[in-house]
Amino acid sequence: MPSCPALFVGAMASGQGKTTITAALARAHRRRGLRVRIFKTGPDFLDPTILERASGASVDSLDLWMVGETRCRQLLSDAARDADLILVEGMMGLFDGTPSGADLAKRFGLPVAAVIDAQAMAQTFGAVALGLARFDASLTFHGVFANRVGSDYHARMLEDALPEEVRWLGHVPGTPDIALPERHLGLHSAGEIDDLDARIDRAADALEPTALAKLPPPVDFDAPPASPLPRLLDGVHVAVAQDAAFSFVYPANLRLLVSLGARVSTFSPLADEPLPAGADALYLPGGYPELHASTLARHRRTADAVRAHAAAGRPLFAECGGMLYLLETLTDSAGVTTPMLGLLPGHATLSTRLAALGMQSIAGKHGEMRGHTFHYSHIDTALAPTLTARHAQSDAPGEPLYRHGAIVASYLHGYWPSNPAFAAALFHGDAI
Template sequence: MSFNKPALLLSAPASNQGKTLVSAALARAWRNQGYTVQAFKCGPDFLDPMILQTATGRAVYNLDLGMCGEADIAQRLYQTAAEADVILVEGVMGLYDGQPSSADIALKFNLPLALTIDASGMAQTFGALAAGLYAHAPGLRPAGVIGNRLGSAHHGQILRDSLPANIPWLGGMLRQDELSLPERHLGLFRANEISDLNERIARAASLLSSNGPVPLPPTTTFQPPPQNDIPALLSGRRIAIARDEAFCFIYQANLDCLQALGAELSFFSPLSDQQLPEADAIWLPGGYPELNLGALSGNQAMRQALQQAWQQGMPMLAECGGMMAASDSINASPTLGLLPGACQMQTRFQGLGVQFASLPEGELHAHTFHYSSFNSPLTALSHARKQNSQKPGEAIYRHGSLTASYLHFYFPSNPAAVARLFTS
């Protein structure tokens, strides 16, 4: 059966317009009005979904036509339409940035599009900018505009009056610098690093609701996609997953995929735990090992436990920060010593974008975004294929039972290949 549900994709003219805070405010405002809100994030981002999860109280999933694929997105939107009252999708960068872009997702899935525009230093141009963004792709469904960082209520009225009649005004948020979300080299701080995040979101929602309840967006019809059952290829297998301040970039979709494959999941901290949980395989996901080198280097018991598991041939997957931690060192500070080679932090990013990895186990979709470089005496098992370039992508290494790369793999893109990775 099909479902008709209020849905919205929130985008902006560019990055740094306040999309994440406005999205969180919208979600919290609707939640305060009694609705169950399911949020998504366009692109392969890990950090913005943490903020949105705080706002909604629900796990957040990614929508990316390159990494996730159209079928995966259709399945997630349909499942959400069956369970939630409102669907909210936060865009990535500017509306038309990237190939594919947030606009492509809005068009592909007929999602009403709202814009948030940083109105600092802007008056009537606000309306022209909004009208131009909608007109650039006539198939878009205008759902309205939110003015962000307003100077005053009068400023908001000027912005509202500048909009054409066919573009609704959804409200405005007065500029309050203390609500801004802190950032570092990989993006926003993790949600649990912002001690007053819940209060900031609540205040932002209050600003957005200052003139009354925030109206629900237009409805969209979600049709049932083809059934795609995942066989329980990991039934009875126990997978230990590193999860702490240094290992925190984990797609909820990946956890769901492992459980759908039948795996039993447990979590451990390479920073503070002294031993591994009972496991048949180990996953070291990405995160911030470079910010936790003291604890990582000092936990000799965990280093020995992981080295023993590797010597015994236990399947291991190390992604990005996980690969950095698995190497011999980061910035000359010793790490886990599972993968010959050294990592060095750089001042500019060294890899960015969606890539496709061909492994003996099968092809997996992935993405990369990192500021470190890795030098190893090992010969790469293979190199990924970039989405929009003929140049080789990230190297993929295999050292004994360890598979390691700067890539963050998207497990639902090939569950059977993932099952083989954690069993071979």
């Protein structure tokens, strides 16, 4: 049974600095020559890019509902065979969601370190820490760490406020040269932060002398061997758009395509690149087309290649931002309207308010695929949905999935390993 030191990094809420602390912890251990693997709970495309930069290894999602307990266990077990340290960063608050990060930590025996943003807090820090430690007695609580601390005096005040039963793991200061920049969908991706490595190194320097920087206890990870996958995409060449406009991709999804027998190549619409030669199918993932709309509209080589691909009846699957790129126009939150490819009838408009967020699943000919949705835009289209997703907890109607000729598009970000046959059908152009 593989065993590896492991720690779950949680918090009382979003915005506490979990990603900064997890990245700093990974970098501190990596500088010591240790091999660090990081996982991110729940659906997230942005934080993993930063965590990958910090650790030097790909970051996968863990979620008891979307990924499933068996697959989560296999991912952790595989990591434990090669890593010297496993870190799992939570999302939102420790007990938020069904299932929550705490549920995942309990299921796999992960000790929990809680990060609290203490910049506007004094003795109440102790009350919050005690609540997190005691809320679920079955949780292994490793201790509490203070982020964005104003001074050494402030740190002593916070530590003194802790009950004896709650371990103080240390603190880092609240300096702007450590903080990570944010926008409407979350943190900036790693490629957009010019001084990211310097920021991570400064955070790691601050964290080095703390108790949090010591290796956590080892955890045993055991999993049944994964069943071999059928070669449903043997000989299929899948072209994947990948750049700052189309970057929301689960690494597990691309690995699945390869496991199913596909050849995967990437290209950049922002660089006006043509599709890879011989591409049988095309995947336009989500991202930030709204931030690059004028550039995308100017680049004719990529646009013509995508239009030719669709006109030839070859499969084209577009998720969220990829779907916006295929519409007639895209209006950003400032009211600026830009023409898009016009391959799907309709128009998209960005809002300053969240339009949809949460776990959803979609069921079709090949069964259920699980995933999530998170977007600030809405579309106006005459297309009728081919399928409609359902919310994970309420079973209420969720995101529509559209089929228009060879194009399949939806706001839903599917986690393809949850249903490999469904994923294969998308790139074969089969009925879904």
